[in-house]
Amino acid sequence: MATDSSYTVPLLINGKEVTTNTTFDVTSPSSHNPIWKASTASVEDAKAAVDAAQATFRSWSKTKPAARRTIFLKAADIFQSRSDEYGRYMMQETGADAGFSGGFNVPLAAEMMRDVAGRVSTVMGSIPTCADEGTSALVVKEPWGVVLGIAPWNAPYILGVRAVLYALAAGNTCVLKGSELSPRCFWAIGSVLTEAGLPAGAINVLYHRPQDAAQVTTALIEHPAVKKINFTGSTAVGRIIAQTAGKNLKPVLMELGGKASAIVLDDADLKKAATQCALGAFLHSGQICMATERILVHQSVKQQFIEAFKGVAEGIFGGVKPAPVLVQSAAVDKNKRLIGDAVQAGAKVVHGDLGRKEFHPETKEESNTRMRPIIVDGVTKDMELFYAESFGPSVSLIEISSEEEAIQIANDTEYGLTSAVFTENLARGIRVAKQIESGLSAVHINAMTVHDETNLPHGGAKMSGWGRFNGNWGLEEFLRLKTITYQE
Numbered sequence: 001m002a003t004d005s006s007y008t009v010p011l012l013i014n015g016k017e018v019t020t021n022t023t024f025d026v027t028s029p030s031s032h033n034p035i036w037k038a039s040t041a042s043v044e045d046a047k048a049a050v051d052a053a054q055a056t057f058r059s060w061s062k063t064k065p066a067a068r069r070t071i072f073l074k075a076a077d078i079f080q081s082r083s084d085e086y087g088r089y090m091m092q093e094t095g096a097d098a099g100f101s102g103g104f105n106v107p108l109a110a111e112m113m114r115d116v117a118g119r120v121s122t123v124m125g126s127i128p129t130c131a132d133e134g135t136s137a138l139v140v141k142e143p144w145g146v147v148l149g150i151a152p153w154n155a156p157y158i159l160g161v162r163a164v165l166y167a168l169a170a171g172n173t174c175v176l177k178g179s180e181l182s183p184r185c186f187w188a189i190g191s192v193l194t195e196a197g198l199p200a201g202a203i204n205v206l207y208h209r210p211q212d213a214a215q216v217t218t219a220l221i222e223h224p225a226v227k228k229i230n231f232t233g234s235t236a237v238g239r240i241i242a243q244t245a246g247k248n249l250k251p252v253l254m255e256l257g258g259k260a261s262a263i264v265l266d267d268a269d270l271k272k273a274a275t276q277c278a279l280g281a282f283l284h285s286g287q288i289c290m291a292t293e294r295i296l297v298h299q300s301v302k303q304q305f306i307e308a309f310k311g312v313a314e315g316i317f318g319g320v321k322p323a324p325v326l327v328q329s330a331a332v333d334k335n336k337r338l339i340g341d342a343v344q345a346g347a348k349v350v351h352g353d354l355g356r357k358e359f360h361p362e363t364k365e366e367s368n369t370r371m372r373p374i375i376v377d378g379v380t381k382d383m384e385l386f387y388a389e390s391f392g393p394s395v396s397l398i399e400i401s402s403e404e405e406a407i408q409i410a411n412d413t414e415y416g417l418t419s420a421v422f423t424e425n426l427a428r429g430i431r432v433a434k435q436i437e438s439g440l441s442a443v444h445i446n447a448m449t450v451h452d453e454t455n456l457p458h459g460g461a462k463m464s465g466w467g468r469f470n471g472n473w474g475l476e477e478f479l480r481l482k483t484i485t486y487q488e
Contacts, residue, residue, distance in 0.1 A: 009038040009183045011045060011207070012190040014052035015200025018045070024209045026183060029095040029327050029369040031360065038183040041206040043219045046175075049204035053146040053173035054225035056201030061143050061171040065121035068169060072120070075196035076113035079106065079188075086157065086188050093182040094153055095325030095369065100284050108452070109157040109189075112470075115454035116169045119475060123170070134488045141479040143171035145227035148220050150177045150241065152233045153327060154287045156185035158452070159232050164189070164203055166474035167230075175204045175220060181327055183207040221245055228252070228478065232289075235389075235415075235463050253467030253477050255460050257389045258289045258417035260449040261410040263432065264305055265403065266298040268422035272446060274308035280420065280448030281395040282317050282373045285324040287331070289464075290418045290450045293389065294379070294396045296406045302399055306377070310351045313373050317393075322361040323370035326392060332371045335392035339376055342385040342396075350397070351375035387413060403432055411437045416461030418451070420444045437461070 009026070010017035020039040028035045041049075079086070087102020096105075125140040149163030156178065164174040178186025190205035208216050221229060221244045230253040231241045238256040245252045262280060264273045280292035297305050317324065326332050339347075339354055352374030360367045371393050379386050379396035386396065400406045410419055419436050421443060423429045433443035441459050444451050452458055457468040467477055 004036055005034050007036040009036060009187050009207075011039050011041055011049075012187065012194070012203070012205040013045065013049045014204065015194060020045070022209075024180065026093060026181075028092050030092075030325050031363075032367070032369070035092050036184065038180065038207055040212060041208045041216055042212070043215055046206060046216050046219045047223060049175045049206055050146055050220065050223040050225050052201035052204055053175055056199055057143075057145055057173045060173055060199060060202050063171070065123075068120045069117040071193070071197045072113045072117035072165075072169065075192050075198075076110040076117070078192045078195055079113065080110040082188075082192075083107065083110075086185070089184045089188060090156060090182065093185060094156070094327055096284055097324070105155055105157040108454070109161040112158070112161055112165055112454045115471070116165050116475075119472060120169045122472065123475060123479065130485065136486055136488070138484045140482050140484065142482055143167075144478060144480055145172060146223075146225045147172045147174050147478060148177065148226050148229045149174055150217070150229070150231040150233065151179065151186070153179035153181035154284065156182045157189065160186050160189045162469045162474070163230055163232065164193075166469065167228075167478040168193075168198070168202065170475050170478040172228075172478050173202045175206065175226070177217070177220065178205065178207045180207050180210060217241070218244055221250065222248055226250065230254070230467070230477075232256075238465060253459070253469070254465030255289065255417075255458070255467075255469065256463060256465040257391070257415055258291070258460070258464050259293045259387065259389050259413045259415040260290055260418045260420070261294045261296055261413075261436075262292045262420040262449055263400070263406045263410060263422065264295060264297040264301065265406070265421070265423040265428070265432075266300045267424045267428075268298075268301065268305075269424060269446070270301060270305050270308050273422040274305060274312045276420070276422070276446070276448040277309060277395070278312040278316060278373075280450050282313065282324070282393050283448075283450055285326050285371065286393045286395075287326065287391055288450055290452070291391070292395060292420065292449045294386075294398055294409075296398050296400045296409055298406075299399050299401050302397075306350060306375075306397065310375065313351055313375065317373050323358040323367075323372045324393060326369050326371060329368040331392050332368060335371060335374070335390050335394045338385045338388060338390055339374055339394055342376055342379055342383040345383050346380070347376050347378045347383060347385070347396075349374060350377045381412065389415070403428075407432060407435045414463040416441065417464035418442045418444070418449045420447060420449045422446055
């Protein structure tokens, strides 16, 4: 895949692309080679971006819904027309395969734009009846002002677009801070929206070197013009963002980590369950917050399920194909450590090879960012793997004997993002789904835990965050109420 190591990804500040003197290398996790450089934002750049957003807020907040709709529809068309190019950026920067990048991320991001375009005219206030005769009231919905969106690398187009799209549609202006691992993907978002007609300053796009993260992020959150923050990423980093925002009394919307459980009951369609669990666990090498991390399978069907599950995992993700890529070697190390510790404590690897070395398909050199799926049986709560988010291509099997036990184990996690239930009895599936706290955001019956649609609310509970993206819920997150009373 062609690269241009001499190219430098610019920032976007006040409608202009800014190439800084200080840059950092962007390295492909697939080839381990630098693919291009990226500009790194300084504290001064961060402040300039917020100032630009603040200067544009008044005019943008007064634009009519029809004008915003036109921009979002045009942006969707541009985005989709360049899907091959943008898909390549994601493949190069994150190691994603073509199906997950250009085949899923880019089209869904474009669909989000179209969906929001159709919702911008639906925002309405209300006229309550007041207690005193002669007094009337209006309750109106207004944008907050400047919104800071912080998005991760693993699904940069979907998560980057939603970090700013709902806020923009509601009349806010934005600063998008993207991951340093996939800066060109985030540049693409700002470039498309600008080309589609978004005024200068309405969206500003930043990224920076890892060593600059603390000071740049703090400067953005503490800037007086920033009124709300949304963050998608790890729970550990989310805690820091929330603490900084809390000190400055600023609201946040957060979608953080997960430890999704899939429950396979004794009346499940095992072929369907095996296929959906394999996709949910190993899609994008498990580097998805909604990925299936634990499979709670009924003892009466456990062996049949394991055989079916192993077959699907091998068929889709195994064989002679090159091993899937993880974005950093630290992710491979973490998964191998968690699995190794679990095996030492009594668990058993029933599929995969913990000690297997993987090699680059072209250079034939050993690769420390590639790892094939591993299925671990007999995982118990005495093992770190039972609770820790692996965020990689490993999944735990846990035997259950009843619905009640399955629900108890599914709820035994600090996370609360998504889950799944497999059963041929719809009433039973709904009964179980209602009791799963770890799926307060979503529970999927007879489908994988990874599921995100533009018209369905998406977010977390417990240590997986709070607030909702998508649909009208996403718009409402970036509007605040104002009560106006008047006397006749």
